[in-house]
Amino acid sequence: MNSSDYLTWGPSPEIFTIPEFHLPFSLSIYGLVLAAIIYFIGWQFIKPEKSGEPMDQPWKGWALAAAAFIVGQLPFFLIESPTIDTIGPLQPRWYGLLFASAFIFGYMITARMFRFAGRSQEDMDRLLIYVLIATVIGARLGHVIFYDLDYYLRNIHLVPQVWLGGLASHGAAIGIIIAMYLYVKNTPGMTFYWLADRVVPAVAIGGMFIRIGNFMNSEILGKPTDLPWAVIFEASPQLTQAERMIPRHPSMLYESLLCIIVFAVLWTIYKKYDRRPPEGSLFGTFLVMLFSGRFLIEYTKLAQTDVGTTWALNMGQWLSIPLVLFGIWLLVKKVNWKKKGK
Template sequence: MNTENFIVWDFDPVLVNIPEITFPFPISIWGLVIAAALIYFGWSKIKPPSQKGEPAEPEKWKAAGLVIGAFIVGQLPFLFLDSPSINSFGPLEPRWYGLMFAMAFMSGYFIGLKMYRDAGRSQEELDRLLIYVIVATVIGARLGHVFFYNPEYFLRNIHLIPQVWTGGLASHGAAIGIIIAMYLYAKRTANTSFMWVADRVVPGVAIGGMFIRFGNFFNSEIVGIPTELPWAIIFKNSAHLTEAERLIPRHPSMLYEAFLCIIVLAILWVIYKKYKANPPEGSLFGTFLITLFTGRFLIEFTKATQADFLESAMFDMGQLLSIPFVLIGIWILWKKVNWKQ
């Protein structure tokens, strides 16, 4: 195969290199714990009373003074007492994937904020939902990777499961985690149903999925099977391929999924605007499940197998996991959505 006519992707996934920083004096870990406690309890003392139901923030100089003062007070005792301490920081190598992950939550938050304001809801409610979603996304995505794609390895090495920074996140696991988070949030929020919450979360999930898949592209991961299509890409720096495999042009499957997320977001926004920011409960959620996971099912045909134990199966793990989501979406639109609302 002549590879000269294909795109070669050898992008460095590291965003910037930060060298090691040595502190002028050791920083006590227990001192940091004390400082955090002082800030937590001191914040209410410097925070002014709310005005007309709107939360008030303390003046910047008071907030800065509290943080600096708490740090100094926390460290003073350990000038004389023994304590585990930190002498240096770094070196660090922030990656493009991390930036894309942060952009995923930021973009999703701003879309959610618009939808919450359209519904006359407060930003504080959305902030609480954001915490639920962030925690559920990370835990769900990690456990999804552990149990869906490599259970035998991780059950032999349980101590590696929490090491999210080593890589290994599954979008289907994240989807399950987010659904559980939305259910718990709805139960703990007055006058809020699960479907109402889900309709206002999924547009943010769609745009977040786009950013995360671009992050996968920077990392040269989730690569596709070999192809000679004109837009095939040679992933020269992929850590998931052998040296010989890195010379073969492949489907950019992660980019297919990124563009799929853009299409899904456009469809959801058209429905949202058609019903003047008040769509029938469940309509966006059901549409999201059907369109996203039908697309995922089809795109999986272009991907290299990620679950080794399914190499000889008709469908891979991503396709098997997509089918239930599509069926649930069809059931929601058929049985749960009141289109005459």
């Protein structure tokens, strides 16, 4: 086959562009931060007494926001501070949209499982905060530590700059596990495995969205292949001009498909046990299926780093092995398949 026989992929990572907008006056950055603090404090006095209830007078929220904005800016007419004079250009990206979709759909799935189990909306909202923070921090630190530690030790100021790229799914997994442990410690009447069983279906569906985002960005590329479904990533910033014309495995789509399969299996188990799966069953199944699949898919991917590449295994495969082994141990030793959970 020649290159014309393969799908050529190279769309812009931006969905659209909003041109630069000049503000009629400068805004103090510190003033915006102060306004957010004022709004948060004021909200505690006007919010509904019961969580989830609508406000009887919605205008109060808008009035508070306007007052906080004005009061926040006033001190910085006298005190010098960094300012914003223009907004934009704004370029929403496909990856950002799909990353947000991962959390939205994940939230909907876990919230539904919480409702069936009789847990409150407040419990669900707290969990979202834990998982959101843990995912971003874990994924970023996972990339820094596992894949590019030497570089970031020399450029420590770049570690918080997530928008420059560099997130690792293994780091996200570790971060979410830690977040679930901390959440359970602060939530009465809940066990770690019960919670994990209701989080991992959302993680699986979220992984599908994020890997599609990687495809839109032409990143996490596969090795060259002549398979009929190979893709030419003509706009990938990771490749030289000559390399961009070589057909490759769409490895990120393999992982996206794997996530769909994992979700389908987890949901089947969940429904089979009438929404009360044996504790640990979904969590263990998720670990074994997802990271076994990830281990195999790594053979189709370009190495992200030379660190940890020994015995023909790369860093992603080494990180997958303990998660698979733990999942097997959990399914064999801890899960009582004959008994429904709570």
